[in-house]
Amino acid sequence: xxxxxxKKIIILGAASGIxxxxxxxxxxxGCQLLLVARSSQRLSxxxxxxxxxxxxxxxxxxxxxxxxxQHAAVFDFARRTLPDFDTVLLAYGSMHDQKDSETSVxxxxxxxxxxxxxxxxxxxxxxxxxxxxxTGCLAAxxxxxGDRGRRSNYVYGSAKxxxxxxxxxxxxxxHPAGVRVITIKPGPVQTxxxxxxxxxxxxxxxxxxxxxxxxxxxxxxPDVLYTPKIWRYxxxxxxxxxxxxxxxxxx
Amino acid sequence: MPDILRAAAPGSLxxxxxxxxxxxxxxxxxxxLIDCCRLNRILGFDESTGMLRCExxxxxxxxxxxxxxxxxxxxxxPGTRFVTVGGAIANDVHxxxxxxxxxxxxxxxxxxxxxxxxxxxxxxxxxEDNPDMLRATIGGLGLTGVIxxxxxxxxxxxxxWIDAESIPFESLxxxxxxxxxxxxxxxxxVAWLDCFxxxxxxxxxxxxxxxxxxxxxxxxxxxxxxxxxLPAWMLNLYSVRAFNTAxxxxxxxxxxxxxxxxxxxxxxxxxxxxxxLLYGKQGFLQYQCVIPETNVAAVEELLDRIARSGMxxxxxxxxxxxxxxxxxxxxxxxxxxxxxxxxxxxxxxTLRLMQSLDEIVQQSGGALYPAKDARMSPALFEASFxxxxxxxxxxxxxxSSSFWRRVTxxx
Numbered sequence: 001x002x003x004x005x006x007k008k009i010i011i012l013g014a015a016s017g018i019x020x021x022x023x024x025x026x027x028x029x030g031c032q033l034l035l036v037a038r039s040s041q042r043l044s045x046x047x048x049x050x051x052x053x054x055x056x057x058x059x060x061x062x063x064x065x066x067x068x069x070q071h072a073a074v075f076d077f078a079r080r081t082l083p084d085f086d087t088v089l090l091a092y093g094s095m096h097d098q099k100d101s102e103t104s105v106x107x108x109x110x111x112x113x114x115x116x117x118x119x120x121x122x123x124x125x126x127x128x129x130x131x132x133x134x135t136g137c138l139a140a141x142x143x144x145x146g147d148r149g150r151r152s153n154y155v156y157g158s159a160k161x162x163x164x165x166x167x168x169x170x171x172x173x174x175h176p177a178g179v180r181v182i183t184i185k186p187g188p189v190q191t192x193x194x195x196x197x198x199x200x201x202x203x204x205x206x207x208x209x210x211x212x213x214x215x216x217x218x219x220x221x222p223d224v225l226y227t228p229k230i231w232r233y234x235x236x237x238x239x240x241x242x243x244x245x246x247x248x249x250x251x
Numbered sequence: 252m253p254d255i256l257r258a259a260a261p262g263s264l265x266x267x268x269x270x271x272x273x274x275x276x277x278x279x280x281x282x283x284l285i286d287c288c289r290l291n292r293i294l295g296f297d298e299s300t301g302m303l304r305c306e307x308x309x310x311x312x313x314x315x316x317x318x319x320x321x322x323x324x325x326x327x328x329p330g331t332r333f334v335t336v337g338g339a340i341a342n343d344v345h346x347x348x349x350x351x352x353x354x355x356x357x358x359x360x361x362x363x364x365x366x367x368x369x370x371x372x373x374x375x376x377x378x379e380d381n382p383d384m385l386r387a388t389i390g391g392l393g394l395t396g397v398i399x400x401x402x403x404x405x406x407x408x409x410x411x412w413i414d415a416e417s418i419p420f421e422s423l424x425x426x427x428x429x430x431x432x433x434x435x436x437x438x439x440x441v442a443w444l445d446c447f448x449x450x451x452x453x454x455x456x457x458x459x460x461x462x463x464x465x466x467x468x469x470x471x472x473x474x475x476x477x478x479x480x481l482p483a484w485m486l487n488l489y490s491v492r493a494f495n496t497a498x499x500x501x502x503x504x505x506x507x508x509x510x511x512x513x514x515x516x517x518x519x520x521x522x523x524x525x526x527x528l529l530y531g532k533q534g535f536l537q538y539q540c541v542i543p544e545t546n547v548a549a550v551e552e553l554l555d556r557i558a559r560s561g562m563x564x565x566x567x568x569x570x571x572x573x574x575x576x577x578x579x580x581x582x583x584x585x586x587x588x589x590x591x592x593x594x595x596x597x598x599x600x601t602l603r604l605m606q607s608l609d610e611i612v613q614q615s616g617g618a619l620y621p622a623k624d625a626r627m628s629p630a631l632f633e634a635s636f637x638x639x640x641x642x643x644x645x646x647x648x649x650x651s652s653s654f655w656r657r658v659t660x661x662x
Binding site: 028045046048049052053054192 | 292305
């Protein structure tokens with residue numbers, strides 16, 4: 001698939017740090033975009049930026065995707081305004097301080113709700129539509145944190161890990177229909193979501209991550225994208241560490 | 252942003268972009284920096300006039316990526332594309348076209364400036380709206396406030412290709428003849444210099460114009476990345492000398508005209524990411540000065556001292572500035588010859604050499620470039636920018652920088 005026929009894209013969580021950069025690249029390629037995010041003011045600012053960069057057609061819809069009740073309206077709007085969409089990118093997520101999720105069940109549930117429950121719910125709506133039309137691509141941003149439960153970040157990690165498993169199954173289900181499912185696993189990236197973490201200045205550049213994502217959307221492979229690429233190798237090693245040792249590691 | 256500025260203590264803040272200033276003009280030791288890189292939206296573009304409005308954290312690289320395919324180029328570009336618009340204004344950067352286009356600031360029509368006391372102030376170059384504040388902010392080292400957005404006049408080009416020529420030269424006179432002869436016919440001129448050659452430096456003179464045809468399609472390549480700092484001993488007198496000789500011979504043997512992509516013409520160093528690690532963990536100091544053209548003897552003396560010290564490196568650049576009036580109150584470029592050289596940091600001997608170069612610059616009526624400096628004395632700053640006190644009233648009371656405190660004694 002080339003950029004030329006990858007034209008109509010829905011982005012769920014369009015104000016996320018990674019989505020912002022992905023949209024800019026897609027806009028410059030002449031894609032039509034439907035952006036969904038919470039704040040209508042943010043959406044109109046993003047729209048103006050993309051228009052100045054030469055975007056052909058950018059539509060927006062404001063909704064809180066963490067709330068499953070709002071999903072039907074989002075899906076309806078998408079089918080009315082961009083009925084033959086071919087790509088859906090789920091880019092929203094939240095990362096609370098791990099300590100808060102350990103002491104507050106409400107925070108824990110919210111983390112799971114945003115990163116897994118609501119994400120799998122809305123992907124199910126769009127998956128059904130693409131499956132019926134036997135075309136297109138579903139992509140979702142999970143995280144390398146979902147590859148192994150770590151002391152310092154296991155709540156966020158388990159939600160993203162669950163989403164990765166969900167995508168794995170969905171990929172297999174949609175394969176006969178010719179619908180592609182891409183699991184995007186970024187390492188730590190410099191975005192507003194990670195600003196509170198130590199060493200945030202050393203994290204990956206969102207522009208580089210966006211470049212990898214856009215390339216993955218254009219091609220047939222891979223099914224699972226690690227970005228930056230080094231994380232594929234890092235996580236291969238991390239996953240091999242025996243649990244008896246791993247449980248003693250504090251990272 | 253207004254909230255951040257209001258809440259801050261006096262003299263505690265400095266806006267920070269991509270950090271490509273070589274010295275401490277982009278640092279604020281023990282105090283705070285405002286990371287402006289996420290102020291990176293493009294706010295508007297007029298396709299009929301080429302006027303771009305963008306936030307200050309947009310990089311020149313972003314502008315090229317978005318607008319070069321549409322036939323627009325930067326009015327002025329420094330030797331790296333990885334600087335922000337805010338940084339380009341705050342240092343009033345110059346490029347290979349200084350002799351005909353002046354500095355970056357000369358192409359900034361209007362800015363929105365966050366000031367801690369006055370909120371967002373609109374400054375325009377040719378109206379009643381705070382033209383003095385604009386002149387202070389251009390070259391103002393980030394001290395006048397945080398630039399929110401700027402209107403920049405882009406330049407129409409046919410495509411990404413440059414008609415380039417390279418010509419070897421073997422003396423300073425030779426260089427000056429080439430430069431004077433080329434400045435009328437070529438938009439871009441610059442020379443690479445072998446700094447081991449002494450008074451009569453050999454070098455390669457590069458000149459070029461935007462190609463008139465759009466040419467074949469252009470695919471930017473991403474270069475390799477230097478993964479870690481090289482051991483300091485790898486850059487020594489012999490290896491650098493060998494490099495310089497090879498570089499000279501290579502270009503001398505290929506003298507003549509060629510059509511080259513814009514990125515290799517303007518940004519040869521950007522092709523190796525993290526090239527600064529070449530200099531090892533100790534890093535390097537850069538020395539960029541300008542010396543009045545009437546004082547060629549001073550340039551010769553400078554080159555002679557560097558050659559005799561044996562400490563020069565492979566990045567020597569020589570360019571004749573034009574006579575455009577400065578766009579900012581503290582703009583560095585002025586008529587004369589500018590020389591930029593890297594010196595691997597070897598402690599005391601490196602600093603001593605640079606001090607001896609300072610003497611020549613000061614006596615000749617020249618100046619040092621704040622964006623490249625980490626060590627000039629207050630006296631040399633005074634000599635370089637005798638009117639700096641006229642700039643002080645425009646400084647935002649919440650802003651300060653390591654550089655400013657070092658050269659002016661401000662608190």
